[in-house]
Amino acid sequence: MERIHAEPFGLYVERTVDNPRYHYIESWLLPELTLRATVYHLRPGHDRGQTYYLDIGEYGPCEAKKWRAEGHYLHVVARPGRVPELVGIDNLLTAHAAGYFDTAQTHKAIERAAAVVDGIAGCDHDVDRWLARQGITLTWL
Numbered sequence: 001m002e003r004i005h006a007e008p009f010g011l012y013v014e015r016t017v018d019n020p021r022y023h024y025i026e027s028w029l030l031p032e033l034t035l036r037a038t039v040y041h042l043r044p045g046h047d048r049g050q051t052y053y054l055d056i057g058e059y060g061p062c063e064a065k066k067w068r069a070e071g072h073y074l075h076v077v078a079r080p081g082r083v084p085e086l087v088g089i090d091n092l093l094t095a096h097a098a099g100y101f102d103t104a105q106t107h108k109a110i111e112r113a114a115a116v117v118d119g120i121a122g123c124d125h126d127v128d129r130w131l132a133r134q135g136i137t138l139t140w141l
Contacts, residue, residue, distance in 0.1 A: 009136050010059075011067055026140050029067060031060035034112050036069065037127075039140055052078040052127045056113045072101065072109040076116050078127045084120045086113055 005012040010030040017024060020043070027038040036055040056074040061067050073091035078084045089110070096106040123129040131138060 003141070011061075012139075014141055028138050029059040029069060030136065031058075033116075033134060033136070034058060035116065036071070037131075037138060051080055052076075054078065054116060054127075056109050056116070072105070074109050074113040076113060076120070078120055078125070081125050083125060084117045086117055089113075 002016075003012070003014040009032065010028045012026070012028050014026045015024060021040075023043055024041050025038055026041070027036050029036050034056060036057065036059055038053045038055065039051070040053060054076040055071050056076070057069065057071040059067065059069050073088045073095055074086065075088050076084045076086055092101070092106060092109055095101050096103070101109070119133075120127055120130045123133065128138070
């Protein structure tokens with residue numbers, strides 16, 4: 001099953017997956033925030049208290065009814081009431097060293113990830129509150 005829905009601020013995608021840890025995911029591609037916000041619907045026994053998995057990257061429309069998604073290996077894991085966790089910096093730096101990202105792209109991704117972590121932390125570790133301050137209210141099925 002797959003559902004897709006566009007809003008002025010982003011693109012919603014829901015899909016089922018064949019994964020032992022989760023059975024479907026919901027994502028919003030948010031071009032203005034350079035983020036993909038994902039909720040994993042975990043199977044019993046795999047719940048880690050995660051609310052959002054935020055991927056830093058370039059996301060947005062590239063043609064009529066076509067979107068582009070380029071992840072930059074940085075992810076912010078957000079859990080209610082806990083400090084957001086930044087993961088993937090080692091992968092981004094490895095990709096940079098291999099020439100997949102130039103210095104400006106790498107620097108921009110790190111700055112963006114730091115701003116996301118700081119923004120969420122400044123909203124009492126509440127992603128929805130932080131997004132609302134950005135003028136975005138996400139809906140999930």
